[in-house]
Amino acid sequence: MHEFSLVRSLLEQVERIVTEQGGRAAVEVRVEIGPLSGVEPLLVKEAFSQLSVDATLIIDEVPLMARCHSCAREFELKDFRFACPHCNSRETSIVRGDTFRLMSVTVDISDVVAAARTSDELLETVSPS
């Protein structure tokens, strides 16, 4: 059970983005979890709810997709059978579904907008008409 440590890494990245944006907080965090990511979505949800104050977590569960080196076709990997279902080649690469990824962060930037508005107003008052 390592979901807590991974969700901690996730939240560090989220914090970094909130800071870069000069925002107040993250309101929504969207992640992608594949079958070979090594994490369990339910446990991620649980860890997130305990570690994050108020952001909403959205989990997109994606299928495990691979590409065959021999026939170049893409296919969904079922039951972790890595051989190509079209030509039986074992030389395949995973193209999606083996990671736990941070897809997007929605940041509350009310403060930034308010600050910008104030400076615009200031500019208007000082600029010669």
Place this chain on the structure above:
Amino acid sequence: MTHRTITVARDVQFFAKQTAAEVREQFARRGTLVVNLLSSPGSGKTSLLQATARHWQGRHSMVVLVGDIATDRDAQRLTPLVPAVQLTTGGACHLDLALVQRGWDALAEENVEFLFVENVGNLVCPASHDLGEHLRVIVLSVPEGDDKPAKYPKAFRTSQALVINKTDLLPYVPFSVAHATEDAQQIQPQLEVFSVAALHGTGIESWCSFLEQQRQKLLAVQQASQNQQ
């Protein structure tokens, strides 16, 4: 409230993986092959390392960082043979890069040819954590059953070698080396498979020559990139 959505599309472990890649590069420059050993508890990782150390005695230098939740028993078994440091995770299910680096610093060894990291006995979590290794090896002992590759695909998919240990028990347990190998290579076709009985030193020679070859490859790549510069 005003919102802005930032698209990221980046691995949650992006920064950890970046650090791991740097560590891998540093060890390559030193000529040290880093091997991360994964297995269930009790599969014989420590016995395999003892047998490896005995086989190489005086010919190749190796050190071990050994991870466990508690006790320094494994380090005690290894230190009569090779420099070893115990890393205790205090309950965590896997080793991370910070612990490994602390252990390496504590060893303060130079001119090391092989650094073995004996991970916490667990086939799930360690599979997701890059420790800056050049080689990931799974140790599977025959009493565990030949269904392990199919049950733990991530660990097998991300490894380059499989050591089937305790083969001296094959007459007593229902385990087919062929079946385990077939299932494991279904998941990872490039997987190199070794059959050993570490306690008796059986099969250790081919395992050790595989490691020596892997280190030679690492040195060759390193040499080639130096020549290019």
